[in-house]
Amino acid sequence: MLALELAVADGPATPVANEVASRSLRQIVWARLRRDKLAMICLLTLIFLYLLAIFAPLICDLLGVDPYSFDKESISDSGGGPVGPWGGISTEHPLGVEWGTGRDIFAQLLYGLRISLLIATTATILTVCFGTVLGIVSGYARGKTDAVIGRIMDLILAFPFLLIILALSGVLTQRLTQLGVPDGNPSRILYLIIVLSIFGWPYLARIVRGQVLSVREREFVESSVAMGASRFRILFKEILPNLWAPILVYATLTLPTYIGTEAALSFLGVGVLPPDTSFGGMLGNSVSYFSVVPSYLFIPGTVLVVLVVTFNLVGDAVRDALDPRAGRV
Amino acid sequence: MVILLLLLTLVVFILFSLLPADPARLTCGKGCTPAVLEANRHKLGLDLPVIQQYWEFMKGLFVGRIYAADSPDPVVCNAPCLGYSFKRGEEVLVLIKDRLPATIWLALGAFILWLAAGISVGVYAALRRGRWQDKTVMGISLAGYSLPSFFLGLMAIFFIVIRLQLLPYPSYVSPFENPIQFFQTMLLPWIVLAILYAAFYMRLTRNQMLEVLGEDYIRTARAKGLPERIVIRKHALRAGLTPIVTAAGLDLAGLLGGAIITESIFSLPGLGSLAVNSVNDADLPVIVGITLVTATFIIVANLIVDLLYAVIDPRVRLVS
Secondary structure (H helix, E strand, O other), X not given: OHHHHHHHHHOOOOOOOOOOOOOOHHHXXXXXXXXOHHHHHHHXXXXXXXXXXXXXXXXXXXXXXXXXXXXXXXXXXXXXXXXXXXXXXXXXXXXXXXXXXXXXXXXXXXXXXXXXXXXXXXXXXXXXXXXXXXXXXXXXHOHHHHHHHHHHHHHHHHOOHHXXXXXXXHHHHHHHHHOOOOOOHHHHHHHHHHHHHHOOHHHHHHHXXXXXXXXXXXXXXXHHHHOOOOHHHHHHHHHHHHHHHHHHXXXXXXXXXXXXXXXXXXXXXXXXXXXXXXXXXXXXXXXXXXXXXXXXXXXXXXXXXXXXXXXXXHHHHHHHHHOOOOOOO | OHHHHHHHHHHHHHHHHHOOOOHHHHOOOXXXXXXXXXXXXXXXXXXXXXXXXXXXXXXXXXXXXXXXXXXXXXEEEOOOXXXXXXXXXXXXXXXXXXXXXXXXXXXXXXXXXXHHHHHXXXXXXXXOOOOHHHHHHHHHHHHHHHOOHHHHHHHHHHHHHHHOOOOOOOOOOOOOOOHXXXXXXXXXXXXXXXXXXXXXXXXXXHHHHHHXXXXXXXXXXXXXXXXXXXXXXXXXXXXXXXXXXXXXXXXXXXXXXXOHHHHHHOOOOOHHHHHHHHHHXXXXXXXXXXXXXXXXXXXXXXXXXXXXXXXXXXXXXXXX
């Protein structure tokens, strides 16, 4: 996400129809975004959340909590339920403790945020790479290549996203382990990243392909063909810069979807295993206890919703800012 | 279409028979002896060459197949045979047929609710573009599609079932057996699913309407002195409906393959929860069967949507 934001800020300047004082597309977009207060607040929130995720171990040290250590003091001896109201919220455990183990909820949330963002961000970057490259190639080459890529996309789109990820989980994590990825969470995380990108790219590739079909007919492409530019140069230096707008919008709106999907999968038990955790996993655990300790449901749920809403708001703002039909700055 | 379906069986077959390191191992579980493993391998036909396995699989679809024909107790799987679950001792198709009603009821109920709510609210927002009503609707829509389904579902259970006790804890029965309990059980899942989908349809309808309302022929229709109601309904909505139909068709097809999360939260015995259970049990034949059935739904829905285009939008006519 951060990397993508930077891509707008420092990305290749795109030639755009000029006004009197010529401004590049990125300047226009940035100016529009800056005037959108809600978007700026959300952007700052996101940066803050990423920092929280990156420095999670440091923050946990500072607060004296950690997600793995058991705290027998904070849970009752008889049932294992947390001592104190609201899931055992105390100065020692700012958001309470887990049932049965007494592990700190706040620390688990931070580490969960880490895993969610890691999976969603990496998968989005990969999706964008696959989608862009295959979309450009298929739109520019047309003919047979286009037909083959098109059929593959149709086929992938025919699979129900969540079901296929769920269905392949057992089978593929096993394969990854055999290929030398450490067993357990590394291979589970890698699996999620891989399937999310493999089953996500066709949506973007379709959009990109459509754009390329019109861009490739423009004069500047023709002139670089005439000048003998290599195919690689034409695809990625001439055509690609004209596609940043749809790609960026797609990326910012895909990331929150992936966060949601990852949470859903962890909720169903496909995500990371204990002692590591993620939002979905915490919500999944809450099912057995939330009639007694509602905070198990509401704390991770709220954080998850805030995360997804913020991403969606930023995505909407980026789309509005990139929309040529919106009012000029 | 037929080619796509054939390709689909091939891909599903490849995904699930070549990717697992050892499919037979998955049927055997912990504490598996080599003898049982070999027996299972033979029973499932996994000792055959891959191409022959695919052939057997395809033959099963059309004429049925017999597992372990040479053993004392062969298992007959009648056509169309999607496979046989040795874990559950049942044909996959039978399992799917058992689970399908709950899924269909869930999908249809939610579908009607979300289309009604999504389209009407979307049109309403478009007609009040930029005013507070529009902004409220868009805000609600954003919140709606940002809410993870399982969080919304769990909250619904927490507040309505546990705290306020307005509805009994969901437990599915067939509507023909006990209609009252059926409705009590299905009400929450319907509403939860409908909220999630309606949020997207509100947006789609609104944007679509705004686009169409800017067209010249709408101005013409108004200039002719047509009542606003007819302009909106007959001229604008009909033209704007195409992408909504596409999305609706695909979403419904996807749901018929099992609303995995909603079903498992509300413990509905549908395809989705069957899928989750089978994944947890590593019951490969069932997983393959469900994937195949769901993907077929989606492909068929795609075709139906294409055909519907011509009905809705006279500008799209099939060239004969």
